[in-house]
Amino acid sequence: MLFVDGVGLGDDAEYNPWVTEPTPHFRSWLSGLPLSRAAVGAHGKEVRLIATDTRLGVEGLPQSATGQAAIFTGRNAPQAMGMHMAGLPFRRLRDWVQEDNIYKQFVRKGWKATFANSYTQEYFERPATKRGWISVSTATMLSAQVPVRYLPELL
Numbered sequence: 001m002l003f004v005d006g007v008g009l010g011d012d013a014e015y016n017p018w019v020t021e022p023t024p025h026f027r028s029w030l031s032g033l034p035l036s037r038a039a040v041g042a043h044g045k046e047v048r049l050i051a052t053d054t055r056l057g058v059e060g061l062p063q064s065a066t067g068q069a070a071i072f073t074g075r076n077a078p079q080a081m082g083m084h085m086a087g088l089p090f091r092r093l094r095d096w097v098q099e100d101n102i103y104k105q106f107v108r109k110g111w112k113a114t115f116a117n118s119y120t121q122e123y124f125e126r127p128a129t130k131r132g133w134i135s136v137s138t139a140t141m142l143s144a145q146v147p148v149r150y151l152p153e154l155l
Contacts, residue, residue, distance in 0.1 A: 003071060009037040009051055058084060065089040068136040072101045088133045097136055103144030115141040118154035 010016035018026070018035040026035045029047045033039035040051045054062035056070060058078035062085035069077035073096070078084050081093055089097070106113040115137065123129055134142070141148075 007035060008037070009040065009049075010072060011036045012037055029097050055084075058082075060084045063087070065093060065136050069093055070095045072103075072140045073097055074102070082135060087135075089139070091132065093136070094134070094139045097140050098143035099142065101140040103140055103146050107144050107146075113144065113146050115146050115149065116154070118149045118151050120150065124148075 007018060008016060011019060015018040016036060020034075026151060027033065030039040030042060030049060031043045035049075037051060040049050042048045054067050056062075056076050056078045058076075060078075061084060062078070063084040065085040065087055066077040066081055066089075067084075069075075069089070077093065077096070080096060085093055101117075103113045114117070147153075
């Protein structure tokens with residue numbers, strides 16, 4: 001699964017630069033189409049672009065914390081939390097995603113999982129990080145003990 005946060009699938013080039021900007025890797029996976037609503041569907045045995053309603057039945061503007069939580073857990077996070085939550089999740093949502101998530105499911109099956117983002121050592125030394133102010137994606141990765149990647153690993 002390749003998860004790209006905050007992109008959207010708008011077909012209007014004014015709002016979605018993925019429509020007009022050169023994205024050869026995405027286009028090669030999507031039958032030559034840009035990353036937009038027009039490309040939704042199957043593009044081979046291993047590639048399927050899925051459009052979702054990020055509101056998930058909860059009124060309000062969808063936000064990254066509950067949106068990522070839903071993706072990483074397969075459960076309706078906005079509904080479970082009673083609202084959409086932005087940015088760095090409060091303890092209740094962090095605990096919720098750490099209970100079970102796609103990384104833990106992969107590990108239980110003996111599969112390998114990786115988190116392609118990279119960090120700096122300074123990030124983990126920040127007082128806010130030490131107090132638990134981390135993103136949902138970071139919380140899920142750490143809960144499954146997936147290796148943390150730093151800049152050298154990313155390169």
